[in-house]
Amino acid sequence: MSQNIYDNETFFQEYKELRKNVYNYNILVEQPAIRKLLPDLSGKIVLDLGCGYGNNCIDFISKGASKVVGIDISSKMLEIAKKENIHENIKYIQMDMSKINILSQKFDLIFSSLAFHYVEDYKKLICDIRLLLKDNGTLLYSQEHPNTTAPKKGCVWTKDQFGNKLYSNLSDYMYSGKRKITWLNEKIEKYHRPMSEIINTLIKENFIIKELVEPIPDENALKKRPDFIDEFHRTTCVIIKAQLSH
């Protein structure tokens, strides 16, 4: 079973505070970039892996999806989803991402935002996704960038005397595997995989890479968060769009 840090009460309170800031990374950088890559959703059936609050699920409905299944390991996340983003065509299920092979439905789009870096067995996940996708179905997901997940000591910046970030300390990039880092005062387990492993696993499971995005803040985002200029030194996340070949 995957780590369920979001059901840790203290952690979740901290996380909720972070998410309240409408000028956070997800809202200003990751969300606009991944939404740009969405295929036409009219009448489509979508699975959202690690759906969290359900914001993307409700967005898919507004874009015409006929059915959305959102799964998340955290009951606390889903409590909020069921309050804030409820819809008759959205079904929320508490489920570990490593258990999706029990789903019987097939999907047009499998989507995931910033969750795959928590998954230990990426190869199995991609295999499970392949089996759940219709022919020509799309996988669209973001995860932390390998340059961010690589260092065994966590992603650390070297700063100048004024606190400006000079460069990111890149190490351990080719050592695929578990990383233990501290986030919001809690120990978090993540999994680092080099870009080549991420890409080649998809290709071996019959996916065609359609686009790779290393998102950067636009002018508007930089006005709100000038510190996001550091994303130009190394991007926090990577977004991959892949299509199952028939």
Added chain:
Amino acid sequence: MSQNIYDNETFFQEYKELRKNVYNYNILVEQPAIRKLLPDLSGKIVLDLGCGYGNNCIDFISKGASKVVGIDISSKMLEIAKKENIHENIKYIQMDMSKINILSQKFDLIFSSLAFHYVEDYKKLICDIRLLLKDNGTLLYSQEHPNTTAPKKGCVWTKDQFGNKLYSNLSDYMYSGKRKITWLNEKIEKYHRPMSEIINTLIKENFIIKELVEPIPDENALKKRPDFIDEFHRTTCVIIKAQLSH
């Protein structure tokens, strides 16, 4: 016209010395990794962009290629190629890689080893390559890894007091463009492009990504060059195999 640093006499003497060391990076890491990805060459026509000494050209012949064209901007490189790696089915041409659109022949494989990071207009290069490839033809190339080319100040390591490399100073990754660095006592111009730009340019030109390799030294290489363990912190090069879809 691209920079022709290899025809600088002083630089070329230094370069030849470096290449004489049979325990260098090219021989121990890059060459074995890229050769593993070669398709079946029996009866195939191959173009080698930046062929240098012609070692790969002669290797293609030994693997059954019926014809090989090797181009290089440097006359000094080709002088050596024409001495050491001559064959009736290899044609060496002194030519800037940005001029390959004048070639009239079509190829089964277009190959390039550690040269594309010298090319300013990558988009044009990939477009030219597409036009020179037969349907289902293969592009196989290595170039310096974006994590190596990114820093505007050149790729620098932070070391401990004993000189051991701790981490690579990663910066400027999302600023695509020219980099001026010093190598073998000469100023060299290279072009950095983020991984996403490298990959998406290929996809837009109708290539299907078949494999992405971030090569690391094997046990044998590490015995000869224990210092190559640092490649696990960040790899010097990346290798891409792509197929033109029909």
